[in-house]
Structure formats: structure tokens, C-alpha cells
Amino acid sequence: MSKELEKAGLPVALVTAMYPVAEQVKARRIIKGISIPHPCGDPALPAELDAKLRKQIVETALKALESDVQEPTVFAPSGG
């Protein structure tokens, strides 16, 4: 799906815990998710830190959209 969006000229920041698969299928802007059942955050953290982590993930995704990439590139959430 993300490749069809990129093909249509829409850059996609793909948040996924299965980033090796995303690389293998050649998605381009890949953001490391925390885990498969909860890519955007970590339920083991207190709510406040969980929300902070989620914000970092989204910020990393926005930065990925601003980045020039050719090859599949994995972005790790900063401070996460």
C-alpha cells in the first residue's frame, strides 16, 4: 500500500515494528515502531511517558517526510 502511495507522488512515513519486512518489500521512509500490537507507544510505560514516546515517534515520522531518501531507510525515534 505504502509503495502505491509513493508511486502516486505522496511521501509515506511508515511506522511499523516489522521494519525488516518493510525494508525487504522496499518501503522507503520507515520508522521503527515499538512492538507489533502497539507500534505507536509502549503500554509498559506510565501514561505520561507513553504519550511522550508516541509524540517522539510522530515527530520522527514528520522528519522522515522532510528527508530525501532513495533507498529504504529506517528512522529510529529520537530519545525513544
Place this chain on the structure above:
Amino acid sequence: MITVVHVVNQFFAGIGGEDKANVGVGVSDGAAGAARGLQLQLGDRAQILGTVYYGDNYFHEHKDEAFKAILDAVKAKHPQVVVAGPAFNAGRYGMSCVEICNAITKELNIPCVTAMHDENPAIGTYRDHVNPNYFCLPTAETTAGMADALKALANFAVRLASGETIGAAKKEGYLPRGIRRLEKTDRPGFERAIDMLLKKINNQPFESEIAMEVWDDISAAPKLDHVKDRNIAVITTSGVVPWGNPGKFKTFRNTHWEKYNISEVRHLEAGKWEAVHGGYNTAFMNKNPHYGVPLDALRKLEEEGVIGKGKLYPAYYVIPGNQGSPAVMRRVGKEIADDLKKDNVEGVLFVST
């Protein structure tokens, strides 16, 4: 003697070219048109009982009637095997060949074989069918390869009708469609895996026992400058939907997408949203749907000015990704891209489980 029905389009039945593409389904007793060539290749191993033909356009424009008439015609002849094509690189013809083979194996339980060029657009459909009871052989791009194609079809048809076990695509020469089979070997898996690993470490060629899907490559979309001035939308395959699942998603193999309005929503409250997905434990997602649609973070970034005011698209898109076939997901991706572009969305945050 083995009995065969040959299914061809109006052109290869000798009825005519494009001007006859609207003719309905017809049957000739014995071998007619290209089927004569097939009979030559079959020799005295098999006999063609009839040739079923249809117009290239007729088939696609009157699919229900065409399917019924073709299936009835084949059924009346009781063949042991059906041959369709070869279609070379003809798109309409290729598509009808794979659809007819798929229908005959399913409805009449008769094995089928067809043939076409490996770049015929119908090959995608052939792969999607993942049907172990019909096979597609590769041909040249044009009818210059007719003799070779008929010879290959004849040999394969005889084997199918005899009930021979057909092995892996690589060995047998048909086009692969990603079916994995269990096989008995005399060596346990760990030994074979270690062999492969050692070969890999030593840079020696080795062959995986599990063929992976080949993914086509794309070039990346250009980056966005000044993300805060850009229209951004969220898509998720996590299956997060409004409580009650109004889009009636299944937990697996979905084929449609939905978009849900979030323009007035600040955060996703547990109990108002749920995750529909059969591929992971949805307990975390149900408790906190932001794990799939990080709306709380997006709203916060909106407040901080990292995302411009009114730049977050007022709806998010969802299809539960579990067991989605690559072909369906490609179509869904295209449809959502069209929808987003209509509304001038420029970048996508995609959350996948």
C-alpha cells in the same frame, strides 16, 4: 485415449479478428483452428473432443453468460483435461484464459493448462488465484512461438490427464504462483538449514526452500519541505475503527477500506474505538487506540505548531491488514492515493501492525 477440450478466442478458432470480437460462445466438434495444431502435437496420445470459442470482447462484456455457456459446453464433452490458449501477450485473451481455467477447475473439477507470455497482465490474476489445479506455461511474446507453445501444452495436458503429480514450478517449467507444498526429504530441517547457512557464509550459491514473493521496486516520492505547511493524512492497517465496526471489516483478508472523520476528535477514548484485526493481540490497541492512530500526539504537535492549523486531514483511512493479498493491498493503496490527491493531501503517516 485421453480426452481434451480446447478453449480459444474467436481469432484462434478461425472465426475472425477484431471485427468478430463480439461473437458469443460457440462449440465446434473436434479440433478447429489452433486446436488442429494442438491435435498434431498430441498425436495419438489424446483426442480433442471439441473446440470452445468466444469473442475477446464478448467474454469481458458478458461475463456471467460467457462463463455459463463455456462451462456448459465443456461439461457436455466430459474431457479429462482442458487446454486454454496460448494467449501470448494478448491481455484480454490471457485474462479470459486464466479466469476460464480457474472456473473449470472449481466448478467442474477438471484440471486445466493454459499458456502465455510471462508479461501478460493476466499473470497477476493467475498468481492471485493460487489455484493448484491449473497451470500456466510461459510462451514467446507473439504467435511466432505457436509451435513451441502447442507442443508444451500438449505434453503438459497429457501428464495432467494421466493424474501425474506435477512438481515445483522451477522443475516443471510452469509459471510459479507461490504455492508452498510439504515434501518429504531424507534429511532433517536443521541439517539442510546449516548447509545453507555455511554456503551463505562462504559466499557459495544456495537455494532457499521457501521462495519469497518478488517485490517490484519503486522510486521514492520526493521529500516535503516545511512539513508544518503541508496537508498530512493518517492511514492505518491496525484495524482501529469506531466502536461497533460500522465498516463491517473482517479480522482477515479484507478487500475494502474506510475513512472515519476525526475533525472534531481530540483524542481516541477507549470504549469508543476498537481494533478489528486477527493477526495480533488487540488488547493494547483496544485500551489505547492511539497505538494505531496517534491522534493525541498529532493534536499536541498541532498546538505546538509543528503541524500547521487545519493541515491534519479531517479523516483517517483504515483497512485491517491481516492476510491481505499483495494485489488487494496494491489496489487499496491506489484508491486511497487517488482519494488523498483529490483533497490535496501531500504526505502520509502510515501506521502498520
